Amino acid sequence: MSKKLVNAIADMREEEALKLVKEMIEGDSDPMAILDDAREAMDIVGKRYEEGSYFLPELILAGEMLNQITDILKPKLAKLPEVKRHGKVLIGTVEGDIHDIGKNIVTFMLDVNGFDVLDLGVDVPPQKFVEAVEDFQPQVIGLSGFLTLAFDTMKETVEAIQAAGLRDQVKIMVGGGQMDDQVRAHTGADAYGRDAMAAVKLAKDWIGA
């Protein structure tokens, strides 16, 4: 493990981190070990965000660094490593709503906490969720929405998953804007969360990670 790389990423020194990765590759370091370092750094970033010492911009920069490092490593890897992951989470902002900041934070935090996350983006129609459940086979679905209008499309999305006969194989959580148990009941979801850590905790409890 390269403590230097972990710290460079975790402390947001982008140029230094990328330079280190390139040097390590040229020095025949194991690309897998570099990826592990990057993961560890992401973990630190996630913790600092939870504690309130890092903010939204640091999460975004961390995500960008991880993407760039993966791009540098890709040619060196026969295939992208099967990092041991807890399970799969499908996520998206439901139809009629385009708010994505909360969803993006949840995606990041699930990712650094060891979940495979497929993010369908914003304004996602129920049918697209259904198709993605069939293809991606997630254990957990996260429906996001900030507008009150989104509560109805969350309900429609849950119903569409039910109608496709897929409801029993997934757990569904809802989040965004104002959430409480009344809203959860309206949507037919299994649980709701108020922040990104709540989403991580729900996913861990359900998947048994």
Added chain:
Amino acid sequence: MEIIGEKINGTRKRVARAIAERDADFIRDLARNQAEAGAAWLDVNAGTHPKQEPDDLIWLVENVQAAADTPLCLDSANPQALAVAMEAVDKTPMINSISGEPERLEGILPLVTEHGCRVIALAMDATKIPETSAARVAVIHKVMEATRAADVPDECVYVDPLVMTIGTNVQSGRIFLDTLRAVREAYPTVRFTAGLSNISFGLPARSFINRAFLTLALGAGLDSAILDPTDRELRATLRAAELVLGRDNHCLNYTRAYRAGLFDELDKG
């Protein structure tokens, strides 16, 4: 500058509860406090789903009007809800909002023309907020074509260039300011408004960002903003910035605000 009081908004949890429980006192207090703090308009957003929205909006309108004389800014994308609320208002309201979305223009513009309202125009399409200033200006061209075709005078249109958080794009502030300046050049008599505090979402010490942004936006020509008028520090910044921009005859707004205690405990000399 006109302050549009932002607090009566059903997407805020406490307000949603007041609407659901028909807690009139809570809503009336919000209306009164914002009016006393100098709001020129009170935004009223039920935030409920379309079936419920007309009833909720009328209930809000009636209670806000019972507590304050301030004209309302009816905040909904739903033409049906706006049409019924329009029948319940005492004073000609502002409508919040239209956008480049054709259904919204078709549904809402007739109301604006019929009642001679002012209207907020968002620089976005149906589902997308353009990333660049040029693309936002292009949307506004489309909207202005529609408002002019509907005989809405330019000075009744409040363009919102859209404030996105700097936390996800460090250029958000500049994109806003560039859009404002470009639209102002093309339509010298339109007005501008903005939901100010979005700028600092996800960042620490937000009040400093909000104040810096308000000052710069005023300098670029912002005429109004949707904000919390009970935030004294923000209002103090507003008074000072308008003073510096030469928009305060004989400094009277500033000195009156001082005498009314706006700067008490805030001024460090």
